[in-house]
Amino acid sequence: GAVVSQHPSWVICKSGTSVKIECRSLDFQATTMFWYRQFPKQSLMLMATSNEGSKATYEQGVEKDKFLINHASLTLSTLTVTSAHPEDSSFYICSARSSGGGTEAFFGQGTRLTVV
Amino acid sequence: DAKTTQPPSMDCAEGRAANLPCNHSTISGNEYVYWYRQIHSQGPQYIIHGLKNNETNEMASLIITEDRKSSTLILPHATLRDTAVYYCIVRVESGGSNYKLTFGKGTLLTVNP
Numbered sequence: 001g002a003v004v005s006q007h008p009s010w011v012i013c014k015s016g017t018s019v020k021i022e023c024r025s026l027d028f029q030a031t032t033m034f035w036y037r038q039f040p041k042q043s044l045m046l047m048a049t050s051n052e053g054s055k056a057t058y059e060q061g062v063e064k065d066k067f068l069i070n071h072a073s074l075t076l077s078t079l080t081v082t083s084a085h086p087e088d089s090s091f092y093i094c095s096a097r098s099s100g101g102g103t104e105a106f107f108g109q110g111t112r113l114t115v116v
Numbered sequence: 117d118a119k120t121t122q123p124p125s126m127d128c129a130e131g132r133a134a135n136l137p138c139n140h141s142t143i144s145g146n147e148y149v150y151w152y153r154q155i156h157s158q159g160p161q162y163i164i165h166g167l168k169n170n171e172t173n174e175m176a177s178l179i180i181t182e183d184r185k186s187s188t189l190i191l192p193h194a195t196l197r198d199t200a201v202y203y204c205i206v207r208v209e210s211g212g213s214n215y216k217l218t219f220g221k222g223t224l225l226t227v228n229p
Contacts, residue, residue: 004159006159034216034217036219043203043219043220043221043222044154044160044219045219046216046217046218046219049216091157093159093160095159095160095217104150104162104165105162105217106162107152107159107160107161107162108159109158109159110157110158110159112157
């Protein structure tokens with residue numbers, strides 16, 4: 001299957017700082033990427049849909065000014081957690097769907113964020 | 117959006133077939149059934165998807181009932197590495213050709229030696 005890579009795999013940051021997470025489609029172009037968040041022992045919750053060249057669409061209850069999404073190219077989307085707090089500690093996962101066809105989405109390996 | 121219902125957990129003996137059921141009684145005619153799995157602390161992995169016909173690939177088989185209200189994912193020879201949470205998802209249309217996947221709680225499959 002297609003490969004989606006996230007970086008970093010894990011990050012620890014101080015409260016109040018910002019953290020950027022990258023999501024890359026390595027062998028295909030992705031018009032649309034999705035960002036999810038997963039708390040321990042819970043399922044994945046969709047945060048936002050990232051569209052190349054346009055603004056992201058956020059799910060209800062997700063603060064767009066806190067979780068900044070940029071999808072500047074067909075192979076890269078970034079999620080920046082601004083002014084991170086301990087409650088933002090979570091497993092963040094991106095997924096991407098090929099622009100060239102195919103209906104399945106492929107997922108990155110996830111980024112474990114710990115805010116101390 | 118069609119919802120899915122899965123048992124919270126299942127056990128299977130190594131080498132035996134694992135049959136994971138999913139109920140999606142409100143599925144629409146143009147909605148696909150997708151299966152993903154998530155091994156602990158990793159991103160979800162695509163397994164298989166189908167519309168109405170049964171499907172098979174190198175990982176699994178997907179059996180969809182004629183009325184499409186339920187389906188079963190079959191892992192023919194489960195191994196310890198198949199221990200994971202398995203998600204049955206019905207594809208949701210979101211903004212034209214885009215779509216999003218809404219995850220439920222899934223089924224934790226534990227393969228025992």
